[in-house]
Amino acid sequence: MRLELTREFVENLQELIAGKKTDEVSRILDELHPADIAEIMGVINMDEARYIYVLLTGEKASDVLISLPEDDRTRFLEGLPSDIVARHFIAFMDSDDAADVLGELSDEKKEEVLHFIRDVEQAGDIVDLLSYDEDTAGGLMQKELVQVNANWTVQTCLKEISRQAEDVDEIYYVYVVDNDGVLKGILSLKKLILTPTHEKISKLYNVDVISVRTDTHSEEVANLMEKYDLVAVPVVDSIGRLKGRITIDDVVDVIREEAERDYQLATGISEDIEPTDSVWIQSRARLPWLLIGLFGGIFGARVIGTYEPSLAAYPSLTFFFPLIMAMGGNVGVQSSSIVVQSLASDSLLTKGFSGKILKELRVAFINAIVCSSLIFVYNQFFGNSYALTLAVSVSLFSVIIFASIFGTFVPLTLNRFRINPALATGPFITTTNDLLGLVIYLIIGKMMFTLL
Amino acid sequence: MRLELTREFVENLQELIAGKKTDEVSRILDELHPADIAEIMGVINMDEARYIYVLLTGEKASDVLISLPEDDRTRFLEGLPSDIVARHFIAFMDSDDAADVLGELSDEKKEEVLHFIRDVEQAGDIVDLLSYDEDTAGGLMQKELVQVNANWTVQTCLKEISRQAEDVDEIYYVYVVDNDGVLKGILSLKKLILTPTHEKISKLYNVDVISVRTDTHSEEVANLMEKYDLVAVPVVDSIGRLKGRITIDDVVDVIREEAERDYQLATGISEDIEPTDSVWIQSRARLPWLLIGLFGGIFGARVIGTYEPSLAAYPSLTFFFPLIMAMGGNVGVQSSSIVVQSLASDSLLTKGFSGKILKELRVAFINAIVCSSLIFVYNQFFGNSYALTLAVSVSLFSVIIFASIFGTFVPLTLNRFRINPALATGPFITTTNDLLGLVIYLIIGKMMFTLL
Numbered sequence: 081m082r083l084e085l086t087r088e089f090v091e092n093l094q095e096l097i098a099g100k101k102t103d104e105v106s107r108i109l110d111e112l113h114p115a116d117i118a119e120i121m122g123v124i125n126m127d128e129a130r131y132i133y134v135l136l137t138g139e140k141a142s143d144v145l146i147s148l149p150e151d152d153r154t155r156f157l158e159g160l161p162s163d164i165v166a167r168h169f170i171a172f173m174d175s176d177d178a179a180d181v182l183g184e185l186s187d188e189k190k191e192e193v194l195h196f197i198r199d200v201e202q203a204g205d206i207v208d209l210l211s212y213d214e215d216t217a218g219g220l221m222q223k224e225l226v227q228v229n230a231n232w233t234v235q236t237c238l239k240e241i242s243r244q245a246e247d248v249d250e251i252y253y254v255y256v257v258d259n260d261g262v263l264k265g266i267l268s269l270k271k272l273i274l275t276p277t278h279e280k281i282s283k284l285y286n287v288d289v290i291s292v293r294t295d296t297h298s299e300e301v302a303n304l305m306e307k308y309d310l311v312a313v314p315v316v317d318s319i320g321r322l323k324g325r326i327t328i329d330d331v332v333d334v335i336r337e338e339a340e341r342d343y344q345l346a347t348g349i350s351e352d353i354e355p356t357d358s359v360w361i362q363s364r365a366r367l368p369w370l371l372i373g374l375f376g377g378i379f380g381a382r383v384i385g386t387y388e389p390s391l392a393a394y395p396s397l398t399f400f401f402p403l404i405m406a407m408g409g410n411v412g413v414q415s416s417s418i419v420v421q422s423l424a425s426d427s428l429l430t431k432g433f434s435g436k437i438l439k440e441l442r443v444a445f446i447n448a449i450v451c452s453s454l455i456f457v458y459n460q461f462f463g464n465s466y467a468l469t470l471a472v473s474v475s476l477f478s479v480i481i482f483a484s485i486f487g488t489f490v491p492l493t494l495n496r497f498r499i500n501p502a503l504a505t506g507p508f509i510t511t512t513n514d515l516l517g518l519v520i521y522l523i524i525g526k527m528m529f530t531l532l
Numbered sequence: 533m534r535l536e537l538t539r540e541f542v543e544n545l546q547e548l549i550a551g552k553k554t555d556e557v558s559r560i561l562d563e564l565h566p567a568d569i570a571e572i573m574g575v576i577n578m579d580e581a582r583y584i585y586v587l588l589t590g591e592k593a594s595d596v597l598i599s600l601p602e603d604d605r606t607r608f609l610e611g612l613p614s615d616i617v618a619r620h621f622i623a624f625m626d627s628d629d630a631a632d633v634l635g636e637l638s639d640e641k642k643e644e645v646l647h648f649i650r651d652v653e654q655a656g657d658i659v660d661l662l663s664y665d666e667d668t669a670g671g672l673m674q675k676e677l678v679q680v681n682a683n684w685t686v687q688t689c690l691k692e693i694s695r696q697a698e699d700v701d702e703i704y705y706v707y708v709v710d711n712d713g714v715l716k717g718i719l720s721l722k723k724l725i726l727t728p729t730h731e732k733i734s735k736l737y738n739v740d741v742i743s744v745r746t747d748t749h750s751e752e753v754a755n756l757m758e759k760y761d762l763v764a765v766p767v768v769d770s771i772g773r774l775k776g777r778i779t780i781d782d783v784v785d786v787i788r789e790e791a792e793r794d795y796q797l798a799t800g801i802s803e804d805i806e807p808t809d810s811v812w813i814q815s816r817a818r819l820p821w822l823l824i825g826l827f828g829g830i831f832g833a834r835v836i837g838t839y840e841p842s843l844a845a846y847p848s849l850t851f852f853f854p855l856i857m858a859m860g861g862n863v864g865v866q867s868s869s870i871v872v873q874s875l876a877s878d879s880l881l882t883k884g885f886s887g888k889i890l891k892e893l894r895v896a897f898i899n900a901i902v903c904s905s906l907i908f909v910y911n912q913f914f915g916n917s918y919a920l921t922l923a924v925s926v927s928l929f930s931v932i933i934f935a936s937i938f939g940t941f942v943p944l945t946l947n948r949f950r951i952n953p954a955l956a957t958g959p960f961i962t963t964t965n966d967l968l969g970l971v972i973y974l975i976i977g978k979m980m981f982t983l984l
Binding site: 245248288307308332339346347362363373374378380381392401403406413414442443450515 | 565567690693694697700702703704720721722725726740742757758759760761762763779780781783784785787788791792794795796798799800801811812814815818819821822823825826828829830832833834836837840843844847848850851852853854855856857858859861862863865866868869870872873891894895898899902903906907910932954957959963966967970
């Protein structure tokens with residue numbers, strides 16, 4: 081049975097650690113999943129965590145290590161001798177995890193650890209994987225997979241699979257290659273089990289195999305696996321030779337990170353911050369966006385300053401600063417958000433730039449009519465001057481239309497230059513939209529009061 | 533080989549359709565993946581899509597149907613006779629897809645279709661699944677799985693698996709149950725293949741099985757599968773009987789939707805909008821958030837109105853409206869965003885309310901010191917009056933501290949009442965923060981000018 085993680089459970093564990101009840105702690109650890117142990121290590125103190133860690137052995141110790149947050153893992157490994165890292169941790173890992181872990185270490189440490197890996201094949205696999213860019217299929221894939229030759233029989237394959245399966249956690253698919261290692265097709269384990277053993281593999285496998293190249297971007301891999309509902313996808317090089325495979329669990333992380341990055345951009349946080357980071361790191365990550373707001377605000381102060389005579393003459397104009405700014409910002413962010421989502425789900429087939437802007441304009445027009453009419457009625461009802469009423473409604477209409485165009489245009493342009501379009505839903509564009517709304521309002525407002 | 537989807541490819545296909553080249557179109561469709569056909573149907577016109585659809589048969593037709601966006605699918609099915617829907621589409625689907633599709637139809641249509649399903653077992657499975665809430669494990673799971681009895685031998689199991697596997701796309705795991713159908717453990721297909729056939733299953737299976745209950749919330753299922761890197765998880769009822777399984781592809785959709793919902797909330801769009809929705813639907817989804825901005829703006833106008841005498845006396849106070857509002861909004865959203873993320877990754881072990889607010893306060897303090905000092909220097913440098921300089925800096929400091937507390941407190945409170953905390957990063961709270969910043973500024977500003 082699985083133990084339930086509660087605070088009482090952890091407190092009880094801490095008492096056992098304090099009392100040095102090694103046997104009991106070991107027994108509890110035996111029954112816990114590595115991911116749970118990693119979670120517990122995140123909430124107990126450093127000494128307690130170290131006490132637990134030395135009780136773990138072999139594969140479980142390395143599984144726990146992989147489940148730890150990156151910072152904790154790196155700090156822990158940098159403090160250990162390189163031969164221990166190689167033989168007690170890396171030796172038990174899949175090639176993709178091993179490459180990820182080594183990639184986090186300093187160059188010097190990395191070289192040392194690689195030097196101490198006894199299994200030459202594993203060391204070679206890791207070096208291969210380290211050569212790929214993190215954000216590509218090559219950086220995501222693992223070398224462990226089960227492959228068979230297209231010319232073999234089912235019986236030979238089953239024997240070969242038994243041999244290869246030792247290194248592979250989950251098989252999912254058997255990959256069929258020719259004599260040069262070029263991927264020819266895939267075979268489901270199910271089909272293999274249900275087929276007589278003398279049959280040739282070449283008659284069984286599915287040639288309609290979806291694969292990615294080592295240099296395919298990781299987000300594209302994620303989209304592909306999601307679209308075609310794949311649990312594993314083979315990775316080939318530029319001439320089609322099978323190099324590795326990517327399993328869905330690694331892609332789930334890509335999807336989660338991609339989504340979180342957009343949310344962080346929209347809410348004004350730099351990309352790489354975690355809720356557990358220190359006060360100092362958090363302040364630093366948030367300050368740049370606040371400075372953008374600060375400079376925008378100073379710019380706004382200067383703009384308003386140049387209109388001081390008009391504002392002194394018609395002070396009621398200032399009443400609607402908040403309204404105009406809030407609407408400009410909100411409309412802009414909405415438009416950008418729609419574009420960001422449509423870009424994320426875009427294929428080569430969907431229509432481009434002009435179609436999106438046209439559609440957005442029609443939406444903006446409807447919302448602009450509704451909002452500026454409402455504020456017109458309000459101003460009339462509350463007996464504000466005709467000049468103010470007209471200034472606010474006309475400005476609001478213009479601001480909504482303008483912010484929509486700007487909000488659509490910016491992410492499309494960012495995307496064209498291969499910059500994450502979600503940046504457009506963040507504070508920089510919001511602040512710009514706020515200020516442009518203000519400028520429009522001041523120009524129109526002055527005009528109305530002068531004319532009427 | 534896979535065909536590449538390009539606009540030229542689709543235009544070529546459209547020409548073939550226009551020329552009624554049925555054989556050629558059929559040949560092309562044979563080579564396309566259902567997900568690709570669905571994508572093509574999304575960009576060609578209704579008549580062309582219908583032409584393609586009648587050429588598809590059996591499983592492929594139903595796979596394409598499942599890949600279509602929900603709106604298109606429902607419109608298409610509501611227009612077909614119920615017996616066709618039952619026999620040509622539902623008959624070829626897995627139970628979870630069938631239940632999802634039927635769940636989208638009108639109650640009357642749903643009853644009719646169920647009535648026409650010939651396979652009584654399938655109809656029963658669908659009715660069972662329809663009884664669960666969409667957002668629970670029961671609503672996500674499928675009934676198709678491979679289960680064996682704990683008392684059987686490997687040989688019996690392999691035979692039984694061959695029989696059951698017909699209905700199951702991918703096996704992943706074999707579930708072991710007792711005579712009452714209670715889940716006892718799981719068995720990997722790999723282990724089964726590698727073990728002599730006379731061995732008893734009871735000696736092989738892993739009792740450490742992670743399962744969910746039919747009423748577990750779908751987001752919890754997603755978190756669990758992500759944490760433990762599972763490709764499939766068994767679903768049991770309250771007394772532990774195996775009811776179905778959830779595969780990772782369905783959970784990927786949950787993760788994606790969850791992330792998109794937060795992003796949409798943060799950027800002021802109602803939850804269920806797609807970029808492909810009509811202009812009218814998009815306007816309607818965005819208007820509520822704009823009206824919030826509008827009412828906030830009107831409230832702002834009334835607040836400023838009450839300060840008209842002070843503003844007429846010290847018009848330079850209005851210069852810094854944009855700065856104060858932008859900073860209040862930005863800080864509030866940042867704080868809420870950090871809380872939302874930390875709630876998402878929270879477990880029962882992490883510390884609550886007061887710890888989070890205290891940490892946030894320390895971050896706010898650092899940023900408030902930096903920003904208010906900078907604006908102090910700016911104002912002194914540009915020769916603004918001492919009263920204005922002090923008013924802006926003191927207000928900015930207070931606004932940053934206040935917005936941080938508010939921004940932390942609101943999502944925590946929403947979460948406590950089981951409302952999505954990401955709502956706090958949306959326009960409503962931003963607008964509130966803007967306005968509260970303004971009020972603080974007006975009060976402090978008036979005080980400074982009166983005193984100094």
